[in-house]
Amino acid sequence: MIAGWGQRADSRFVVWGVALVGGLCAMGCRSVGLGMELTSSPSPVSYPDWFLRAPVRGVAVGYAPAWRDVAVAESVAVADGRMALGLVRPHRVSWEAGYLSESGVPLSMMGERVREEGTAAAADSVRLPDSVESGGMRLVLLADSREVHSAVVSGSLRRVGREPAWVRTLPVGGVGEVFAVGVSPVTFREESGWQAAERHARLLLAASGATTVRGMERGFGPFGSAVLHLRATAVLSEVHVEARWRDGRSCFVLVRGKVQSSN
Secondary structure (H helix, E strand, C coil), rough: CCCEEECCHHHHHHHHHHHHHHHHHHHHHCCCCCCCCCCCCCCCEEEHHHHHECCCCCEEEEEEEEECHHHHHHHHHHHHHHHHHHHHHHHHHEEEEEEEECCCCEEEEEEEEEEEECCCCCCCEEEEEEEEEEEEEEEEEEEEHHHHHHCCCCCCHHHHHCHHHHHHHECCCCCEEEEEEEEEEECCHHHHHHHHCCCCHHCCCHCCCCCCEEEEEEHHHHHHHEEEEEEEEEEEEEEEEEEEEEEECEEEEEEEEEEEECC
């Protein structure tokens, strides 16, 4: 322990921790976060129906830049989609974040680390029901079996509609299931924004379990300093994307999964 510092478990750190975790969950429950405000203006880009909402279980979307060589772009997108299909198997997500407050200034993030362990791609025998170019991306739809493939109909491109209800209010899942909404700014390479939103949703799934809060402070009164450390580790399984939506600035992804806390 550093001289002059003492580990604290008082109500102030508990309140800070609850507020931060609550804010993190609010980013998934109401999709308000990352310093962004919601806007009701939908995206002018058109996407296939199966991209905006998964038609059945057992499908996943893979992303790649829309390179001129379609075969190369599809190969990259299929590899990405196979990883997404593999998330149905149990894998561990760990999240750690540090926050600092000095001289009465509100908490600010010092750093964050997210790890996903145990993820593995689905089998090479996956099916490819559809492949399209949209928004500067190559999008492929993968199915994990012949039966699922036969149940999927290739979707026509259509523009994003009005903000769906799940952006602000999470659906109710089945027994042991949890929903989360990941959010990311639209980036120059649009596929990066969608992939970041999916990762953010998986982080929120992990944080929905038990999150430990530890804090230390030095000094007294408004001139003191405080450090807060939050940590969550969970085993996720049966993770898949239910729906996607975007406005003019942000990508939103609705993800469903099962969470087993392992703090």
